[in-house]
Amino acid sequence: MMDQWKLEEEETSYKEKLEMDLLLEGLYRVSGFDFREYMQSSVHRRIKNRMQLEHIPTITRVLEKVLHDPAFMTKILNDLSINVTEMFRDPEFFKVFRERVIPMLRDYPEIRIWHAGCATGEEAYSMAILMEEEGLSHKTRLYATDMNEAVLMKASKGIFPLTKMRNYTKNYMQAGGTQAFSEYYTADGQFAYLKPSILKQISFAQHNLVTDHSFNEFHVILCRNVLIYFTVGLQNKVHDLFYESLSPKGFLGLGDKESMQFADCAEKYNDFAECVKIYQKK
């Protein structure tokens, strides 16, 4: 009895896996966005979530809709791109960056920073504010990329809901901000608008870590809480991309829960500040 049940469950999961593979393959072929090497658990949950919301019974139906309904495809793509971010997220990271990394960058004639997977741009703007406060904004080029163009559109506006600003203010302070955070935005009843001086520091561009190549050499690459959605194989691929794109002695900043420890290229980096996941290329 138990076996039977188990067998059925296995069969279901096998079928679901197959369906999922087909869906991701289809999605890739039709949209060019490659989620095949994303963590299956995460993708699965997101798709399931969408299915529940839209009362879609099977993943195959989702595939059908993806293939025939461009609007739905966009919806699915948006579902799969998780855009959780906040300004000065993990303030300790920015604090350490300010105190330890900035002194090493200060004498560079030009500082190029790549924010990979910037989502709605909060962290990229945080970095822009930090560079401004450190008096380096005139020679800093910030490139913020994401695969989701809709998100980039939003990011490039630099408009954030007021409700979040309290938290951002707190983060800013904890990250060792040297000014009043309100210097960087104006607000009305609903939104805070970042000042143009901050906006203009950042170039937003569409870039897919899974399928696209390196586009410049950077002194700093930030890719925080992006790799967690990738399988180890893809993580390694992306690490290779980063390694290739970093200048010698360049810095790589990862998310709080991510680690270089198990990456193939771990030995190519020094643990510059392991506590906040800042690594330096050897």
Added chain:
Amino acid sequence: MKNRIRFGIREKIVTGYVVIIVCLIVAILAVNNQLETMQKERNFIINHDITVRDLTSQIEKDLLKMETGQRGYVITGDENYLQPYNEARAQWYKDFEKLNELMADNPKQQRDISAINQNIEKWIGVAAEPSIKLRQQNDSEGIQRFFKEDPGKKEIEQVLQQFDSFRDDEKALTEKRAEKLNEQNNYLDIGLYSLLAFVIITSFTLAYFISGSIIKTIRAVVGTIRAMATGGDLTERIHVKSNDEIRDLGEATNELLDTFEDRDWLQRSVTDVVSKNQGIASVENLAETVLSSVAQMTQSSLGAFYIREGKDSSAVFVKKASFAGSADDIGRNSFILGQGMIGQCALEKRLHVISKIEDDYELISSGLGEVKPRSILIAPVLHEDEVIAVIELASLKEYSKLQLNFIKEVVETFGMTINRVIDRMEISRLLTESQAMTEELQAQSEELQTQSEELQMQSEELQMINEQLESRSHEAEEKSKDLEIAKQELEEKAKQLTLGSKYKSEFLANMSHELRTPLNSILILSEMLAENGSQSLSEEDKEFARVIHSSGQDLLNLINDILDLSKVEAGKLEVMLSEVNMSEFPASLERNFAHVANQKGIDFKIHSDHDVPVLFQTDEKRFQQIVKNLLSNAFKFTEKGSVSVSIKKVASGMKHAGIDYWLELSITDTGIGIPKDKHDLIFEAFQQADGATIRKFGGTGLGLSISSEFTKLLGGHLKLDSEEGKGSTFTLILPSITDESFAAETFQGAYAEAAVALETPVQEIGTSEQPAAIEMPAAYEPQDSEGSVFYGKTVLITDDDNRNIFALRTALEQKGMKILTANNGIECLEVLDNKKGIDLILMDIMMPEMDGYDTMKRIRAQHEFKEIPIIALTAKAMKNDREKCLEAGASDYISKPLKLEQLFSCMHVWMQSK
């Protein structure tokens, strides 16, 4: 080398000494010899000279004795005097003979002696003998004469003279000899010194060479050893050319070095292997590395490495690496304990070396396929007395003891290494897993955040809508009061209008009724005429009658329609609930319209879902009327193609008290369709799509209005989906009404809910579920409604400078805020205690009595003010100040001089109701 003649250090030293001793002996002998010769010489000189001297003296004495004897005798005649003479005369000759003998080597002296001899002989003959004879004869004269003459005197004198000269000669000779002896003595001296010098030189030379030969080799050995000690090159060997103890030492050292080198190699190789093992994280790599290094070091041609998987009885040794010169893959892939030679070896936990391999030896059980090597080595790797791996090697040579030792050493330490690597792999795997789980958790939390953000966005949207609605309702309330009066007026007018309309409808209804009565007569009579019962009418008349009848019929229909419509409008129509048998309903439709379909050559299909309940409670008459109207329309406006009816039960949603279920009936045609802009129009009374339609298709245009009105009456809804030229679909949605106390209004409400769910389900869901990312910019269109956010909010300004207060008050009051002020911290606390509903505090830092920091700390200490936003106003200042602000509990800070825009932005953030 061994067979070379051995010439040891002892021999060398002894040889040296022997040489020296021999030299010494030779020297001593030589000297001795010389000395003896010299002694002889001297003795000779001494003896000879003395004898010669004695003899000459003796002879001289004898001569004188004879002379004396002769003279005495002669003189005295005493015979006694003759005796010495005779004795001397006998002695003299003997001595002379002796002297002559001694002088044998010297002819000159011999000549001298013989001269002396002659003179003595002469004297004897001349003087002695005659005188004696004279005496004997007693011849005194002769004796006188003789004395007178003295004949022998001259000979005696001569002899004495001769002796003197002889002795002089002899003396000269002796001196000459002594001189010669001296000379010889000198030579001996020189010889002795030379010999001494020679011996010294020889000794030194020998000492030098012998010590040299010893020291040189020792030095060479020492040098080599030292070179090895400092350079560490143990391959260097000591080479000794000599064949002595040093060579023995060198060879012994070499042997020692060989041992050391072997040991060193062993140690180095083991270390090498061990060090290669370090940092390897996977068993496969480890196996590969170890096997290849071990195989190379033991010069094995083939090798395989098996690692145990599983425990105890289920343990299987699986090949993890192979080392093969040319073969791609060698050996079996796995074995279990006791299986084959290798399994046996693993079981016995013992190193096996198989060196005698039979020609027909099958290597299958050894795990190495068909190779026939000279020697096979199977080494189990133990850890905690359990075999955890097995290394098998095969070589084309015999394994040396050293190699075996090496294998043993490697295997000894290797167990731990494997175990460590396995542990490490496990740890690494666990770590990776935990990392993956951490990441997964993070991903999940982010997803959740996204979802919650989405939800939040939705709720925000809803809230926004609510707020807007609220504000609108506020406005509306305001206006509604104004409107109330207007409304009442309007109501009054409306009542009048309704009344008017009712009157109109009633009038129409009555009119229609009144119209129908005469029309009936006309219809009946015209029909009778048309039937021509009396056969009195011509065909033409009959046709006229038919026209009259059909026109009358049309008129009647029209009047009926008008009547119905006006009844509905006048509220006169009542709903008579009854049960419609839905299983028969399609058939009745079919019956009614099949002929029309046939007539127009149009497909007519009716489909009823099997889940449609048999009984449908509604006003059957009105229901039928609606459906017939719709179908008539459909057929009317369709010239080719099809008309289809689809009946189904609406699946979900719309429960309402008194409603059992909803029925959906759609009528689809492929007719001319209705343009979008006319969709609403056609439900109005007396309206058709356009004038031309009436002309072409006829009809009153009341059908749809009536249907629509009836539908409403029955609590349902009629909707149209149509495109010009492609046909139309009318969908009728009606409730099955179970509640007798039915009122159309109630169902209108029910319908409204239903319609939302029914009409645009996809759209509805679509808008609400649109991901925030896309929708947000549009949805969050910035509002220029600052006034409304700040309006009515109470702000407490705490500043000791009244000018600041004034400036701020003016600015904030313009935004509609209520301002409270305090000149210092204490006042501020008082104000807070007394006044409620303060939304935000602006707090100056530098104040007398109680400064901003203390004030904020005090405020925060009170529970009710934990969350109240406090914006600290700091002088353009030190980082320190800001940190103190935060510590004291400020929500945010702004640097002076204040910029109003920044202040308002900041206040926006902190006044935003959460």
